[in-house]
Amino acid sequence: MARNKRLGIWGWIFGGRHNVERFLYTLHRITGVALVFYLMAHILVVGSRAFGQEAWENAMRLVGAGNPVVRVLEYLLVIAVVFHATNGIRLVLGELGIGIGRPRRPVYPYPKDSIRKPRKWILVLEGLATVYLVVAAYFFFVRH
Amino acid sequence: MREGVAWALHLFAGVILFFLLLFHVTQMHVALFPGWGEAALEWTNVLARAGARGWKILYLLFLAAALYHGFFGLRNVLIEISFLRRRVNEVTIVLSALGVILFAYGFYTTLATPSPMPGLP
Amino acid sequence: MASTKQKALPETYTVEVFRFAPGEKKPRYDRFEVPVQHPGMTVLEALLYIKENLDPTLAVRYSCRMAVCGSCGMYVNGKGVLACHTRLAEFPSGKIRVSPMPNYPVVKDLMTDMSEFFTHHREVKPYIINPEMRAEIERPTREFLQTPEEVEEYLQFSYCIKCGLCVSACPTVASDPDFLGPQALMTVTRYNRDTRDGGWTYRLEVVDRPHGVWNCHFAGACTEVCPKGVDPALAIQFLKREAVVHGLGLDRLPFWPKRKQAPLAPPPKPARRKGIPAPPPRTVPES
Numbered sequence A: 001m002a003r004n005k006r007l008g009i010w011g012w013i014f015g016g017r018h019n020v021e022r023f024l025y026t027l028h029r030i031t032g033v034a035l036v037f038y039l040m041a042h043i044l045v046v047g048s049r050a051f052g053q054e055a056w057e058n059a060m061r062l063v064g065a066g067n068p069v070v071r072v073l074e075y076l077l078v079i080a081v082v083f084h085a086t087n088g089i090r091l092v093l094g095e096l097g098i099g100i101g102r103p104r105r106p107v108y109p110y111p112k113d114s115i116r117k118p119r120k121w122i123l124v125l126e127g128l129a130t131v132y133l134v135v136a137a138y139f140f141f142v143r144h
Numbered sequence B: 001m002r003e004g005v006a007w008a009l010h011l012f013a014g015v016i017l018f019f020l021l022l023f024h025v026t027q028m029h030v031a032l033f034p035g036w037g038e039a040a041l042e043w044t045n046v047l048a049r050a051g052a053r054g055w056k057i058l059y060l061l062f063l064a065a066a067l068y069h070g071f072f073g074l075r076n077v078l079i080e081i082s083f084l085r086r087r088v089n090e091v092t093i094v095l096s097a098l099g100v101i102l103f104a105y106g107f108y109t110t111l112a113t114p115s116p117m118p119g120l121p
Numbered sequence C: 001m002a003s004t005k006q007k008a009l010p011e012t013y014t015v016e017v018f019r020f021a022p023g024e025k026k027p028r029y030d031r032f033e034v035p036v037q038h039p040g041m042t043v044l045e046a047l048l049y050i051k052e053n054l055d056p057t058l059a060v061r062y063s064c065r066m067a068v069c070g071s072c073g074m075y076v077n078g079k080g081v082l083a084c085h086t087r088l089a090e091f092p093s094g095k096i097r098v099s100p101m102p103n104y105p106v107v108k109d110l111m112t113d114m115s116e117f118f119t120h121h122r123e124v125k126p127y128i129i130n131p132e133m134r135a136e137i138e139r140p141t142r143e144f145l146q147t148p149e150e151v152e153e154y155l156q157f158s159y160c161i162k163c164g165l166c167v168s169a170c171p172t173v174a175s176d177p178d179f180l181g182p183q184a185l186m187t188v189t190r191y192n193r194d195t196r197d198g199g200w201t202y203r204l205e206v207v208d209r210p211h212g213v214w215n216c217h218f219a220g221a222c223t224e225v226c227p228k229g230v231d232p233a234l235a236i237q238f239l240k241r242e243a244v245v246h247g248l249g250l251d252r253l254p255f256w257p258k259r260k261q262a263p264l265a266p267p268p269k270p271a272r273r274k275g276i277p278a279p280p281p282r283t284v285p286e287s
């Protein structure tokens, strides 16, 4: 009878015009899940080293180490790692109630402390992430 | 295990990973020191790390933290999807089994490496 | 409006309204031209203008039209707002698109079915429970004493009007109907921080399970949309810390600070002051 308007996983991204943190939630998810799949493959590939030099070098050839396209993919992976790590630190602090403020009277304009206060962390952490990624890009593509 | 304790471990593993993973990524891709960057994948360097006790301990900690953090996180994502939300136990069992298998394989890789190079600790 | 020097606002607004009636296959958006009747005209007034003059079949739920009853939560141009608390002047383009809150079943047009929301709300026992003071809570004889600081600890969270906007904005709710949701979780902190309450272990255990507090990942959308400034995300992150402490059993350690129980006020003085006559005899039996 009534129409179900639940958005499903699309609601993680297309839920309305909301704050940045809600988009970071989705980005954190995407990078986290991608890293899990990478980790599984990584454990299997690195496992080749237990079988000696030849197995290791074959595995490295198989995954295309040194190939420019693979290098770009690896750089994308590093972006995911650095984002997930820096955003993760914000989440660890925030989710344990550190640095997000205290209850206040909701006098207009509303304080919204729990999202306003950590915004400067986002700037600092993602700023550091950007610096790291620029340095990494130099080593990835110029001086490898 | 209580859900909250498992979650606290997830965060704790995340903090450990923050240091280990960023170090690992830097060592593997940013050639700040000899043997880092591209060179880290050369067999002599791989063998040197594989033979040293310090590296073994570090890699085992890294492996456990990453697998636990990753699979608990994946479980959280999966049980929030509507058609899996009433399948919490099944999702947990399948992912734990996968995690244990991968840990066993990684454990084997870490310990069963060729004997250390002469002259290394 | 604070400033009187403002760009002239449009004289009519184009209002696109989500329409759906039970039995229909697909929803649609209907477009109406609404003349601005006064500078402070709200979205709710525009909808009521439509209902009175253009299309009487439009279903919209409202009651207080002053942001205290929580009936009129809806999305205007993709943002969760109370229709009665949002002026047309906030949209100088002259065009608005009104839709019901996402993540609830739509009963008709802008009206959503809130029963799941209140089920989750009830699940956390949103009232003072105190087994030790049961008689006093049920038939109060005196007041509980709280310092102003103790009141500040939960006051912000008690301004909630159960409009449901935070739940509709939450990304976890979007895919997980069983998730308790920001409003219920915030309410746990509201009661657990109240020194009159003794039901905190019950509530901490209700939220310490799958689809409980751990499925909040601090997206903060609840805080962003809350029309009463309640800051549910703040309350929920505090709740996580408390639930971790309780789950690890730290709060059972001897040196862990004990929860404070609000004391009862001293009994009122029985003697009446001189010169005040006794009350007349009761005319109804004591209940």
Ligand code: HEM
Binding pocket: A025, A028, A029, A031, A032, A033, A035, A036, A039, A081, A084, A085, A086, A087, A088, A089, A091, A092, A095, B011, B014, B015, B017, B018, B019, B021, B022, B066, B067, B069, B070, B071, B072, B073, B074, B076, B077, C214, C216, C217, C218
């Ligand atoms: C580099 C250090 C890392 C930090 C600081 C970190 C931190 C976090 C934090 C704080 C959360 C959110 C927990 C919550 O909201 O309940 C999280 C979720 C997650 N992490 Fe990590 N993490 C890191 C590395 C990794 C790695 C290496 C993987 C993959 C193996 C991973 C996979 C995940 C997944 C799948 C989630 C769940 C995402 C979600 O619930 O939305 N993380 N991480």
Ligand code: SF4
Binding pocket: C159, C160, C161, C162, C163, C164, C165, C166, C167, C182, C183, C186, C222, C225, C226, C227, C228, C229, C230, C232
């Ligand atoms: S917390 Fe705010 S947004 Fe959520 S139901 Fe209460 S008043 Fe509405």
Ligand code: FES
Binding pocket: C061, C062, C063, C064, C065, C066, C067, C068, C069, C070, C071, C072, C073, C082, C083, C084, C085
């Ligand atoms: S009509 Fe009561 S809150 Fe809008």
